[in-house]
Amino acid sequence: MVRRIATVVLPWLLGSVIGFLVLIHFFVALPELSPLLNGLVEWATIIAAFAVLVGVANLVWYHGRRLLSRERGWEYSLVLLLAMAVVLVLGLRPGSYGVGDPLVQWVFRYILEPLATTFFSLLAFSLATGIVRALRLRHVETILVTVTAVVILLGQVPITSSWTFLRPVARLQEWLLRVPAAAGMRVILIGAAIGAATTGMRILLGLERPYAE
Amino acid sequence: MIVCPKCRALNPDGFLFCGRCGKPLREEKEPGKEPEEIPSWLKELGEGLAAGPGPAIRAGGGEEPPPWLEEGPAEEKATPEGLPPWLAEEAAPAEEAAGELPPWLVEEGAPIEGPAAEEMGVAGPVVGPEEGAGAGLPPWLAEEAAPAEEGPAGEEMPVAGAPRPEEEEARAVPEEPVRAPEPWLEGLEEELPAWLAMAETEKREAEVFPSWPGAPEAAAERPTTPAEEAEIPAVTAEPVPSGAAGEAGLPAGWGQEAGQVAMEAETWEEGVGPPAEEAAEAAPAHVEEGGPGEEAGLPAVPTEGATPLPEVPHGEFPEVEVSAEEAGPAPWLPHVPEAEGERVPDWARALQPQESAQASFLEGLELPDWLRVEEERVEEVPAEPTLSWLERLGEEEEVKPAPVGTTARPPLPPLSPARRRAADLFAALVAAPEPVPQERPSPAPSLLKRFFRWLSGRWPGLFLLGVLLVGWVLPSSPPEIAQENWSVLERIDQVLRSTAGEDPPLVLVAFDWDLHRAGEMHPLGTALMRHLLRPIDPQRDPRKRPAVVAVSTTFQGGYIAQEVWESARDASGYEGVAYGTDFLNLAMRPGGESALRLLTSQPVSATFPVDHLFGQPVEYYALGKRLGRLEGIDLLVVMAGEESKAVAWLEQVRSRYPHLPCVLIAPAELRPVLEPYMQARGISPDGALWGLRAAFEYEDWLNRMSGIVVHRDLPLEKRLNVLAVAQLGLVALVVLGNLLPLGGGMEGSGR
Numbered sequence: 001m002v003r004r005i006a007t008v009v010l011p012w013l014l015g016s017v018i019g020f021l022v023l024i025h026f027f028v029a030l031p032e033l034s035p036l037l038n039g040l041v042e043w044a045t046i047i048a049a050f051a052v053l054v055g056v057a058n059l060v061w062y063h064g065r066r067l068l069s070r071e072r073g074w075e076y077s078l079v080l081l082l083a084m085a086v087v088l089v090l091g092l093r094p095g096s097y098g099v100g101d102p103l104v105q106w107v108f109r110y111i112l113e114p115l116a117t118t119f120f121s122l123l124a125f126s127l128a129t130g131i132v133r134a135l136r137l138r139h140v141e142t143i144l145v146t147v148t149a150v151v152i153l154l155g156q157v158p159i160t161s162s163w164t165f166l167r168p169v170a171r172l173q174e175w176l177l178r179v180p181a182a183a184g185m186r187v188i189l190i191g192a193a194i195g196a197a198t199t200g201m202r203i204l205l206g207l208e209r210p211y212a213e
Numbered sequence: 214m215i216v217c218p219k220c221r222a223l224n225p226d227g228f229l230f231c232g233r234c235g236k237p238l239r240e241e242k243e244p245g246k247e248p249e250e251i252p253s254w255l256k257e258l259g260e261g262l263a264a265g266p267g268p269a270i271r272a273g274g275g276e277e278p279p280p281w282l283e284e285g286p287a288e289e290k291a292t293p294e295g296l297p298p299w300l301a302e303e304a305a306p307a308e309e310a311a312g313e314l315p316p317w318l319v320e321e322g323a324p325i326e327g328p329a330a331e332e333m334g335v336a337g338p339v340v341g342p343e344e345g346a347g348a349g350l351p352p353w354l355a356e357e358a359a360p361a362e363e364g365p366a367g368e369e370m371p372v373a374g375a376p377r378p379e380e381e382e383a384r385a386v387p388e389e390p391v392r393a394p395e396p397w398l399e400g401l402e403e404e405l406p407a408w409l410a411m412a413e414t415e416k417r418e419a420e421v422f423p424s425w426p427g428a429p430e431a432a433a434e435r436p437t438t439p440a441e442e443a444e445i446p447a448v449t450a451e452p453v454p455s456g457a458a459g460e461a462g463l464p465a466g467w468g469q470e471a472g473q474v475a476m477e478a479e480t481w482e483e484g485v486g487p488p489a490e491e492a493a494e495a496a497p498a499h500v501e502e503g504g505p506g507e508e509a510g511l512p513a514v515p516t517e518g519a520t521p522l523p524e525v526p527h528g529e530f531p532e533v534e535v536s537a538e539e540a541g542p543a544p545w546l547p548h549v550p551e552a553e554g555e556r557v558p559d560w561a562r563a564l565q566p567q568e569s570a571q572a573s574f575l576e577g578l579e580l581p582d583w584l585r586v587e588e589e590r591v592e593e594v595p596a597e598p599t600l601s602w603l604e605r606l607g608e609e610e611e612v613k614p615a616p617v618g619t620t621a622r623p624p625l626p627p628l629s630p631a632r633r634r635a636a637d638l639f640a641a642l643v644a645a646p647e648p649v650p651q652e653r654p655s656p657a658p659s660l661l662k663r664f665f666r667w668l669s670g671r672w673p674g675l676f677l678l679g680v681l682l683v684g685w686v687l688p689s690s691p692p693e694i695a696q697e698n699w700s701v702l703e704r705i706d707q708v709l710r711s712t713a714g715e716d717p718p719l720v721l722v723a724f725d726w727d728l729h730r731a732g733e734m735h736p737l738g739t740a741l742m743r744h745l746l747r748p749i750d751p752q753r754d755p756r757k758r759p760a761v762v763a764v765s766t767t768f769q770g771g772y773i774a775q776e777v778w779e780s781a782r783d784a785s786g787y788e789g790v791a792y793g794t795d796f797l798n799l800a801m802r803p804g805g806e807s808a809l810r811l812l813t814s815q816p817v818s819a820t821f822p823v824d825h826l827f828g829q830p831v832e833y834y835a836l837g838k839r840l841g842r843l844e845g846i847d848l849l850v851v852m853a854g855e856e857s858k859a860v861a862w863l864e865q866v867r868s869r870y871p872h873l874p875c876v877l878i879a880p881a882e883l884r885p886v887l888e889p890y891m892q893a894r895g896i897s898p899d900g901a902l903w904g905l906r907a908a909f910e911y912e913d914w915l916n917r918m919s920g921i922v923v924h925r926d927l928p929l930e931k932r933l934n935v936l937a938v939a940q941l942g943l944v945a946l947v948v949l950g951n952l953l954p955l956g957g958g959m960e961g962s963g964r
Contacts, residue, residue, distance in 0.1 A: 025814075034814060037814075038811060038814055038815055041804075041807050041810050041811050041814075042811065044804060044807040045802065045803055045804030045807050045808050045811065048803045048804045048805070048807065049803040049804070052803060097826065097827050097828060098828045099771060099772075099800065099825060099828075100771070100775065100798070100800075100824070100825045100826035100827055100828065105772060105775060105776075108769075108772040108776075109772070109776055112728060113728050113731060113776075116727070116728035116729050116731070117728060117729070117731045117732060119729070120728075120729035120730075120731075120732065121732060124943075125673045125676075128943050128946050128947075131943070131946070131947050131950070132946055132947060132949075132950030132951075133950070146947065146951060149947060150944050150947055150948065153940055153943055153944045153947075154940070154941070154944055156881060156904065156906055156940055157906075157936070157937045157940045157941060158692045158693075158906050158909055158910070158933045158936055158937055159692065159693045159695075163937055170695075174697075177884055177885055177888055178888060178892075181885040181888060182885070182888035182889050182891075182892060185885060185886055185888060185889050186889040186892075189889055
């Protein structure tokens with residue numbers, strides 16, 4: 001009985017009470033309870049920050065084990081751990097400004113940013129290849145998708161005096177985004193919102209207890 | 214014993230198939246009354262014996278025929294000659310070759326010399342007729358002769374022609390004989406199954422009882438011709454010591470058979486023939502006196518002092534096909550000369566265990582593997598006298614090559630043509646050498662295929678190179694700013710200009726995008742920062758600039774904001790801007806939506822307490838002191854690289870401050886996803902800028918409105934051309950990728 005109270009009833013009471021209060025605070029101003037409720041939300045952000053630390057520890061443990069056991073690809077783990085150690089040393093060394101230290105900023109600007117940008121730029125070619133392979137004119141649906149993709153791509157082209165023939169296409173693209181695409185996306189968002197609201201209510205009412213599992 | 218339903222042959226118990234004809238045997242035991250049924254000729258003999266004064270018949274023993282003579286199948290009475298079929302078959306050659314001696318009889322008739330004769334005739338212990346017939350017999354024969362021992366006739370009734378007790382004593386076997394195994398069974402006696410041992414026993418019985426026991430009846434019916442008399446063995450002419458037996462007129466075969474049993478037993482057991490004098494004494498009276506047995510052509514047993522056996526030319530014996538194993542002397546013929554061994558009549562050889570008969574005898578049986586292998590080995594044995602087992606016999610003799618056909622297994626059924634062809638093919642494949650793989654000459658690919666193969670791995674680089682070249686070569690022209698974007702830019706500028714009071718307008722910019730969105734977001738951020746940090750009214754107060762506070766909920770947001778700020782700070786026309794006064798980077802706050810929730814419910818400094826660059830408290834800076842709640846913010850610019858970030862800002866912040874001027878800047882990819890939020894009342898921003906095209910138009914707008922040039926190293930027009938060519942190239946790829954398969958040749962190839 002005590003175990004059930006500790007594992008089921010108490011978490012459900014805490015979650016439900018706090019959840020209802022925060023939800024009410026979203027719609028109704030409660031100046032008296034604002035410090036308490038803001039403190040609860042603050043806890044949530046602290047827990048999120050602690051999750052980052054846990055993630056970093058897990059990353060070090062996982063790649064350190066791979067490095068020690070010489071598993072396949074251990075060289076990449078070594079690079080990752082070395083990069084992590086370098087950034088930490090630069091940020092934690094005596095006299096450092098922390099995350100805003102010029103050295104750390106230099107690493108970010110001249111190492112991390114070019115790498116991330118370059119890798120993401122390659123996605124354009126993969127997308128182009130995928131478009132060529134996927135958008136085959138086999139059925140009516142694929143024809144519609146292909147034509148729509150072509151129209152959207154042409155509508156993204158900056159219109160200059162040399163590309164004035166693209167104006168009708170740009171207007172068509174604007175219509176497609178505002179009407180059909182928005183309508184479809186709205187349906188998806190409303191359905192997802194209903195599902196999220198239902199799940200939230202079930203958790204608040206204790207019908208689902210993910211925290212007890 | 215089991216009687217074969219087909220040929221009526223006796224088979225040992227346990228036989229599944231008949232040893233003679235191979236027919237499956239049913240469990241039909243020999244009827245118990247059958248031994249009591251006496252053949253007609255034996256009954257007649259028995260009646261004659263009972264009626265006549267048989268001198269050799271003892272009192273009380275001549276009323277009934279001996280029990281062992283009563284044995285025999287009931288069907289044997291039905292034979293015309295009064296003989297059972299098996300006996301008739303064996304009797305036929307006996308009649309035809311009456312003068313031919315069986316090997317054992319030859320042995321009997323041969324003058325035995327040496328110690329064997331002495332041992333057998335003189336030194337051996339004397340046994341009675343019962344012992345000679347029963348005790349002196351091997352166990353298998355004792356079983357057969359058991360009735361004779363038990364019955365009164367066996368004890369008291371001496372058969373006609375049988376020697377008297379004193380004569381029996383003379384030729385008695387001194388001790389229990391041990392029968393020598395057959396050559397083909399040497400070394401296998403212990404391994405022989407019971408049924409095979411019994412089969413061998415039955416075969417020996419056939420040897421013991423030759424065909425001529427049935428001859429007395431025929432002999433009594435016809436006279437003996439002179440030629441036959443010449444062929445009569447000398448034993449028949451030998452005087453019988455007890456002439457009463459011959460005078461009794463008993464059938465010669467009867468007495469002959471009775472005596473022959475003992476003689477055969479002695480022969481098998483001792484391997485030597487009985488002494489000649491004993492044989493003479495054992496000869497029945499009718500033989501001695503030329504009784505019926507003489508007319509029947511009974512073989513004569515040479516005895517000492519008797520008429521010698523007529524010389525039989527060797528050429529008179531037909532060639533008998535025997536196997537290599539049979540070519541060796543049998544144990545019961547160890548001392549028979551080679552010439553005599555060959556002079557075996559056909560009818561006697563028919564009684565001998567021949568390989569073919571053995572094979573046919575075992576044909577229908579479930580033989581164990583080791584016995585099958587033995588049969589196959591017999592086939593493979595060469596006819597040459599190279600077998601070691603022949604040497605064990607101690608005597609060398611000429612071995613005739615055994616005809617293969619006598620022991621050869623029946624040929625396999627002929628193969629069907631299809632199987633024969635398959636076998637030939639298999640043999641050919643096995644015999645053929647392993648083929649050496651030869652490279653198949655492939656036709657040279659066409660020029661077009663080689664071009665596509667070369668292009669398949671290089672098209673991205675070629676595409677980029679072509680885009681750069683074409684975009685650089687194309688004539689440049691300023692872009693046309695879209696109406697939507699123009700409205701947004703005007704709205705931003707209007708907010709900045711409309712701020713009343715002495716303090717410059719306060720702008721909160723959210724850098725919630727990561728580096729992988731830098732391609733689109735960085736130009737937008739740079740243009741926005743140039744716009745925000747420029748003097749509001751350069752003519753009136755060039756130092757009055759909007760105050761920009763950067764916040765973020767992502768880890769990279771603080772770095773990106775710092776970089777964008779520094780790029781604007783270092784640009785021309787922005788001299789004098791200072792960190793902490795015109796710009797403050799408050800870094801990031803973990804927690805996502807929770808952080809934004811805090812931002813809306815408490816002062817900004819409470820949510821972002823320290824700055825990113827130096828880690829100082831917000832209040833440390835002059836701009837930080839101005840920061841309060843979001844109500845004091847003049848403009849909110851949300852730069853979101855992901856849908857979730859944009860939605861979080863719109864749902865958590867924009868919904869709480871719907872009257873706060875808000876602009877959304879996001880990649881073009883997010884426009885379809887965020888379009889519903891753009892159309893939703895209450896949370897929709899005042900405007901949005903999407904992607905790289907908006908960035909170029911922003912730069913162009915700044916250039917037009919304020920003369921600000923964001924990038925001096927790379928003209929905007931050229932970048933516009935390159936962007937336009939790249940997008941058109943992607944469109945061309947999509948179109949060509951769909952049109953080429955329709956043109957044929959590449960459908961389904963996926964390339």
